[in-house]
Amino acid sequence: MSSRLTPLRAPQPRLRHLRRERLRLADGARTTLYVARYDLRRFELRVVRLRQPAPLEAFCRANGFDEALVGGFYERPDLIPLGELRTGGVARRHVPFTAPFDGMRACLSVDGTSVAIARRAAFPTSPPGDLLQAGPLLVRGGAVVRGDEEGFSAGASQFDSDITDGRHPRAAVGVTRRGELLAVACDGRADDEAGLRIDELAEAMAALGAVQAMNLDGGGSTSLVCGGRLRNVPRESHGVALPGGRTVPTALVFRRR
Secondary structure, eight states: OOTTSEEEOOOOOSOTTEEEEEEEOTTSOEEEEEEEEEETTTEEEEEEEEEEEEEHHHHHHHHTOSOEEEOOEEETTTTEEESOEEETTEEOOOBOOOTTGGGTSEEEEEETTEEEEEEGGGSOSSOSSEEEEOOOEEEETTEEOOSOTTOTTTTGGGSSSOTTSSOBOEEEEEEETTSEEEEEEEOOSBTTBOOBOHHHHHHHHHHTTEEEEEEOOOGGGOOEEETTEEOSOOEEETTEEOTTOOEEEEEEEEEEO
């Protein structure tokens, strides 16, 4: 990791593609990071719109998926995806981000074996394959993206709070130069789990080797399933764990080819 995010020794789960690290942050606070790596030669990535929103672990169990990460944001109480959503080249029901942020916020694009992460303008108006819009963009060309160019603070009225403010549980997806997908989640909202700021998450993704990365839904929705089990500890508020995680409407699913 970087000099600001120092890994500490921690017991490792018995899965080759999953690592659990304790990070010491610049001010001495600590948090747990879960990192799953998927070789694109052996795994495919799909954006999934859950027919019936559910906690991610329960959804995976019901549908035979072993590997998944929480997807994008959503509006409450109806659990309608917030931000553009396409699967199989078809636009799905969603609530757009307010202008002008709808045209600039980061997207994950999956077209066959091609996976890309960039701001919305980098993709066609009607892209083929899957597209999930969330953000902000964390890493571009291997470098950390700083600032709030995508207007999450200015557009905070569409969210429960300003997602750029403070440390929280968070999730992110990235692509490495070696052709790996990174699925990352961190704990938070507990005395021994500080969580991460957006800039700290960006630094972590770059240090893990991401050349492209973006933030996904976080807070109590943060969920990473590996080997059929939820690996992180979702929390609603400080110290209040959510057994099985919060109900979500979208997910990223990793399946063997």
